[in-house]
Amino acid sequence: MYKYDHIDQTLVDQRVAQFRDQVARRLNGTLAEEEFRPLRLQNGLYHQRHAYMLRIAIPYGLFNSKQLRMLAHISEKYDRGYGHFTTRQNIQFNWVTLEDTPDILADLAKVEMHAIQTSGNCIRNITSDAFAGVAGDEYVDTRPICELLRQWSTLHPEFAHLPRKFKFAVNGAKEDRTVLLCHDVGIELRKNPNINNGELTADIYAGGGMGRTPILGSLIKQGLPWQLLPSYLTALLRVYNRFGRRDNLYKARIKILVKALGPEEFARQVEGEWLHIQNGDDNFTKAEWERVAKHFTKPAYKNLPSLTTEQLITGASEAEKASFARWLERNIKPHQVPGYASVILSLKPHGSVAPGDATTAQMNAIADLSDQYSFGELRATHEQNLVLADVEQAKLYELWQEAKKQKVALPNVGLLTDIIACPGGDFCSLANAKSLPIAKAIQERFDDLDYLFDLGDISLNISGCINSCGHHHVGNIGVLGVDKDGEEWYQITLGGEQGNDAAIGKVIGPSFYADEIPDVITNVINTYVEHRSEDESFIQAYRRLGVAPFKEAAYKDKKEKAKNTESHGKTAGEGAL
Secondary structure, eight states: OOOOOHHHHHHHHHHHHHHHHHHHHHHTTSSOHHHHHHHHHTTTEEEOSSSEEEEEOOGGGEEEHHHHHHHHHHHHHTSSSEEEEOTTSOEEEEEEOTTTHHHHHHHHHHTTOOOTTSSSSSBOOOEEOTTTTTBTTBSSOOHHHHHHHHHHHTTOGGGSSOSSOBOEEEEOBSSOOSOGGGSSEEEEEEEETTSTTTEEEEEEEESOBOTTSOBOOEEEEEEEEGGGHHHHHHHHHHHHHHHSOSSOGGGOSHHHHHHHHOHHHHHHHHHHHHTTTTTSTTSOOHHHHHHHHGGGOOOOOOOOOOOOHHHHHHTSOTTTHHHHHHHHHHHEEEBSSTTEEEEEEOOOOTTTSOTTEEEHHHHHHHHHHHHHHSTTEEEEOTTSOEEEEEEEGGGHHHHHHHHHHTTOOOSOTTSTTSOEEOOGGGTOTTOSSOSHHHHHHHHHHTOOHHHHHHHOOOOEEEESSTTOTTOGGGSSEEEEEEEETTEEEEEEEEOOBOSTTOBOOEEOSSOEEGGGHHHHHHHHHHHHHHHOOTTOOHHHHHHHHOSHHHHHHHTHHHHHHHHHHHHHHHHHHHHHO
């Protein structure tokens, strides 16, 4: 993985010193909160409902065991013994104090980490495929491009005060594992056989996003040579910077501009701006590529035979074979190199902790597992799980045993209880409703692994407010917390999907009380089970059947309750006569 050079380290160290001075001035009253707010936000520091929250960048989801141990240290010393991995491949600490923040950033700098641009109206942490460099369906390893873009965008003076926050996703595989079309800009990398015997090129999608107005991005540029990414993206951002809605917070994202202009007109304006700068000094060079790419060479893989599932299960005891087989099916992904596999460690134990949370002990133990089994490297997924990308197949059973001790071996990846959820109203001051109790209630309702395996792939995402940090728009089942007259209610969407067939879910109707949600989800799932054909997934059944039978099932209990109430009222009235 990428290692800081002198410039990187100096920049991060100076940023820490700068923020330490700003915090000191805020604490002694010489820097007002309205002046301090944009400064702390661009260092990832939010003021939440109960305390400050610090969001730490994990660029394109890649980090190492030393860095994870530092995160564990921070959780133990400065927080409450855990951290929360987010849908942007970052980690958040929800209970830090303002006074401690400079020391936390100084500790992070010791292991080449920071919180720069994890908030604010700037280019945020660039996300990518958690399996980049090892995925069997990969066209190109996205990590060098992601790192080049990270360096290009970090503290870029022209894009420090955009109309609104700005998010990139980069994909380079047949399967989209980045929610590419739901980003402000999605970059699809591929090798173009028609250019220089397979030159790396990029297709650019713009105007995607979730939140208040969910929209899928539009293709605005095809076959852009990789070297020209900085100048083209600069042109794109300049058009957004010039015409983005600064007068209305809710209409400030680039998706609103692209929708208003139309993708064709937006692309035309970008091309017009790019014409003046495409041959400038900002573009990437081969030397820059080589400087960065040398950090992403393959580890020292052994020459190993590929093992079948049957061969792997042979090593388990009779009592464990079924459980181990389930884990192999749900939590193991194919690898480019024979004899190796990628392992997903589930941070979604049923009902015991919030989705995406890892304790201090778990982080230290997972760091040890990465050293022992995966060359000391880890990946964070946008589904809020962790990945050991390079595990010998012959050691999978041994790793499974160790992962079970840390409660990160639940074989529910991709299943109904592999819930994506934001911290919600328990922490976030922007949230309209709590997310975590809803996730817990659903996980407790659907805790039968046999039943979950029978249901197959279903994504369920929960957001505590319209900002959609829980990606509810692209869940097959989405749950959105809304405020109605000071009470917490929950809106249900169906039909969302991430990946190559990305789709935005549709609201099915009026919202529900919190205690109704487990029954609503149960009724929706029962409808799927009743109507599905053989080997048909939930989303396939939904697209075939349409929303009507699922909507009817979701409101069944409400209608019966209303009917009983009406009937009781009539009876009481007749008795009074």
